[in-house]
Amino acid sequence: MRPADKLVRAATAFQCQIELERAGQIADCRSMISLLTLGAMQGCELVLRAQGPDADAAIEAISHLFDSQFNEP
Amino acid sequence: MKFSVFIAPKAIRSQLASSSKEGVVAELVEALVAAGEINAADQDDIIKAILKREELGSTGIGRGVAVPHTKHSSVEKLVGTVGVSPDGLDFESLDGQKASLFFLLVSPPDRPGDHLRALENISRQLRDDQFCKLLRQSKTAEDIQALLEEADRSQFGG
Numbered sequence: 001m002r003p004a005d006k007l008v009r010a011a012t013a014f015q016c017q018i019e020l021e022r023a024g025q026i027a028d029c030r031s032m033i034s035l036l037t038l039g040a041m042q043g044c045e046l047v048l049r050a051q052g053p054d055a056d057a058a059i060e061a062i063s064h065l066f067d068s069q070f071n072e073p
Numbered sequence: 074m075k076f077s078v079f080i081a082p083k084a085i086r087s088q089l090a091s092s093s094k095e096g097v098v099a100e101l102v103e104a105l106v107a108a109g110e111i112n113a114a115d116q117d118d119i120i121k122a123i124l125k126r127e128e129l130g131s132t133g134i135g136r137g138v139a140v141p142h143t144k145h146s147s148v149e150k151l152v153g154t155v156g157v158s159p160d161g162l163d164f165e166s167l168d169g170q171k172a173s174l175f176f177l178l179v180s181p182p183d184r185p186g187d188h189l190r191a192l193e194n195i196s197r198q199l200r201d202d203q204f205c206k207l208l209r210q211s212k213t214a215e216d217i218q219a220l221l222e223e224a225d226r227s228q229f230g231g
């Protein structure tokens with residue numbers, strides 16, 4: 001759940017709409033409840049999508065969070 | 074994962090008395106002890122572990138809902154309960170709103186996926202405004218239990 005918390009915090013810094021999709025189910029990156037409904041676990045496959053003025057920067061920032069494994073110990 | 078798999082009916086509390094995060098967590102862990110779901114000897118340790126997890130980031134997920142949780146080696150399967158605070162309280166939630174619905178979970182350390190599956194179900198059901206509203210209005214543990222059973226039959230959310 002801590003990664004979801006970090007995702008929300010990162011996503012709310014952008015104006016664009018940011019979505020994560022897992023197995024056809026789509027979640028709004030700004031909503032913890034929405035993200036938790038994905039039931040996403042470590043190792044599962046997700047699609048990241050952003051639409052809006054700062055979408056490129058958002059994709060970069062969110063991808064970086066995943067790449068750094070959410071800076072979890 | 075359906076509510077009936079992890080929510081202990083005897084530990085459900087409809088009228089939480091506490092007005093602090095620490096108080097609510099203690100009340101719900103005590104409820105799990107009273108229901109025989111966890112040992113009295115582990116009560117303090119579990120309360121401490123849940124509050125320590127809260128320090129890493131509040132489990133207040135918005136919409137007036139919080140899901141305090143921890144792993145603990147004393148449980149062999151995921152155990153949980155539900156509590157409703159009639160007035161709500163500050164749980165340091167991400168959206169800054171007071172929390173009034175609490176789903177407290179204790180899971181075995183070797184089954185990391187279980188609490189995520191429980192959270193998936195909780196959050197899916199809570200997207201339904203009617204379900205949230207009815208839970209908050211519940212006057213008795215029996216009312217809450219009936220709502221959870223209805224949700225398990227997929228009458229909310231979906």
